Amino acid sequence: MSTLPLYQVDAFASRPFTGNPAAVMPLEHWLDDALMQSVALENNLSETAFFVPEPAAAEDDFHIRWFTPGIEVPLCGHATLASAWVIFNKLGWEKEQVRFRSKSGSLGVRKLEDGWLELDFPKLTFEAKDTPKAILDGMPEAPADAFYIASDTNYMLVLRSESEVRALTPDMRALKTLGSLGVIVTAPGDNCDFVSRYFAPGGGIDEDPVTGSIHSILTPYWADRLDKSRLVARQVSARGGELRCELHGDRVHIAGQAVPYMEGQVSIAY
Incomplete structure (x- = not known):
């Protein structure tokens, strides 16, 4: 039996109990996909984000994945915002920006002067x-x-x-x-x-x-x-x-606030 950290953060929220709650689980290495899906189902939030550090020479800082209670999804904003909040505030990250490798390409989150966090996401076509x-x-x-x-x-x-x-x-x-x-x-x-x-x-x-x-x-x-x-x-x-949204060519900047709600440990066998 092992214990892993788990955070719950209200994203796109200026106060608790608003916005979208996301679970965030920092990892040293990937768990089995079925286990991550089970954790997401147990959390029963719209998304649970998992991330692991990228190698030191990589362009991105972390590799991130997102699971709803039922499936893995290719892109998620609020759980990325929540993950960045955890990295900035709980993991001792000193840079003003963090970058994630994802199924939708490289994604960035940076701290703005007013305390908001700004996502750098791809513009999607329709x-x-x-x-x-x-x-x-x-x-x-x-x-x-x-x-x-x-x-x-x-x-x-x-x-x-x-x-x-x-x-x-x-x-x-x-x-x-x-x-x-x-x-x-x-x-x-x-x-x-x-x-x-x-x-x-x-x-x-x-x-x-x-x-x-x-x-x-x-x-x-x-x-x-x-x-x-x-x-x-x-x-x-x-x-x-x-x-707050801003169009930059083929990228979209999406800014919001985040409020921590809970942190703890999960005991699982893997």
């Missing part, structure tokens, strides 16, 4: 498609046209107003038959540039509280529509969270 029947069955308010993001198998729907996004009560059983990770829903914001919600029953999450990775799609979409590169976004789930 294509227009007819809205699938599974979405129309689960969300009758959905428009006939949608956008599909092939890199993470999400669909994106654009509604007319923030109130419409807030009022959604999707049928998760119908959305789960979609055969993709999830559905992003967005609209112009009342007191910000845009709002969103994210439903991901395909990944074992009915609704994700605040999702950094979807802003790799939302930022270029709204930057083009609003003709501005700097945007303020809110994810209007029950917990809610605020993000």
